[in-house]
Amino acid sequence: MIIDAVATRDNRSLATAARIRSSVVLPQHAVDRAEPARILTFDGLADDGEHIAMVWGPLDPCPTVRIHSECLTGDVLDSARCDCGRQLAETVRAFQQSGGILLYLRQEGRGIGLYNKIDAYALQDKGADTVDANLELGFPPDARQYEVAAQMLLALGHRAVNLVTNNPEKIAGLEDNGVRVARRLNTGLFLSRDNLGYLETKRNRMGHLLDFGDRRGAAS
Numbered sequence: 557m558i559i560d561a562v563a564t565r566d567n568r569s570l571a572t573a574a575r576i577r578s579s580v581v582l583p584q585h586a587v588d589r590a591e592p593a594r595i596l597t598f599d600g601l602a603d604d605g606e607h608i609a610m611v612w613g614p615l616d617p618c619p620t621v622r623i624h625s626e627c628l629t630g631d632v633l634d635s636a637r638c639d640c641g642r643q644l645a646e647t648v649r650a651f652q653q654s655g656g657i658l659l660y661l662r663q664e665g666r667g668i669g670l671y672n673k674i675d676a677y678a679l680q681d682k683g684a685d686t687v688d689a690n691l692e693l694g695f696p697p698d699a700r701q702y703e704v705a706a707q708m709l710l711a712l713g714h715r716a717v718n719l720v721t722n723n724p725e726k727i728a729g730l731e732d733n734g735v736r737v738a739r740r741l742n743t744g745l746f747l748s749r750d751n752l753g754y755l756e757t758k759r760n761r762m763g764h765l766l767d768f769g770d771r772r773g774a775a776s
């Protein structure tokens with residue numbers, strides 16, 4: 557399926573249109589749904605990343621979407637330094653139940669890569685927060701772009717979505733590239749003793765929409 561370049565809200569257009577390269581069934585351990593889950597790959601994405609979409613159908617015309625940036629340490633290795641693993645597990649469980657699209661973007665370490673992220677962790681262990689550690693290494697606090705996410709959604713036929721995120725940059729990144737965010741939905745709040753500083757920095761220095769309520773004292 558090929559979607560032509562579309563006008564964005566300020567009348568720019570996407571430089572390139574992506575198309576679905578492969579779409580295969582990915583049977584799930586947890587559930588046996590009427591419509592099987594599929595993993596999709598794409599040609600024509602704006603960067604060199606091997607970004608994938610997981611689709612649990614059937615989908616609404618304005619589907620629920622989660623954009624998740626790769627975090628090997630959190631997603632695979634059970635790291636509690638961040639909330640990524642818990643957010644990913646929450647997404648998979650919810651979409652297995654109710655349907656949705658997970659865009660798994662290969663943007664490890666907010667786009668600076670795994671080795672650089674581990675270097676940033678080493679600086680954090682000496683007292684820097686996540687923003688200053690990136691800056692000290694010569695990177696922006698967040699190096700991610702979301703054009704590829706918009707390209708993938710357009711290739712899937714969706715120009716409007718409900719987005720699960722606390723990060724306003726993801727909303728702007730879709731809308732700047734021709735995909736309307738009809739509603740924002742919060743992720744869960746996955747606080748622990750080890751990620752409290754990381755989450756506070758996201759809220760205080762990066763504009764993430766996190767409401768700790770009175771739960772910070774209970775982080776364990």
Ligand SMILES: Nc1nc2c(ncn2[C@@H]2O[C@H](COP(=O)(O)OP(=O)(O)OP(=O)(O)O)[C@@H](O)[C@H]2O)c(=O)[nH]1
Binds near residue numbers: 625643676677764
């Ligand atoms: N550079 C850097 N990257 C980190 C650090 N901790 C986590 N990350 C990366 O941050 C990214 C988090 O991705 P997401 O959970 O999709 O995005 P988010 O910006 O937290 O926004 P939400 O949609 O609200 O979850 C992943 O790529 C992680 O590898 C850190 O201390 N330094």
Ligand SMILES: [Zn+2]
Binds near residue numbers: 638
């Ligand atoms: Zn993480």
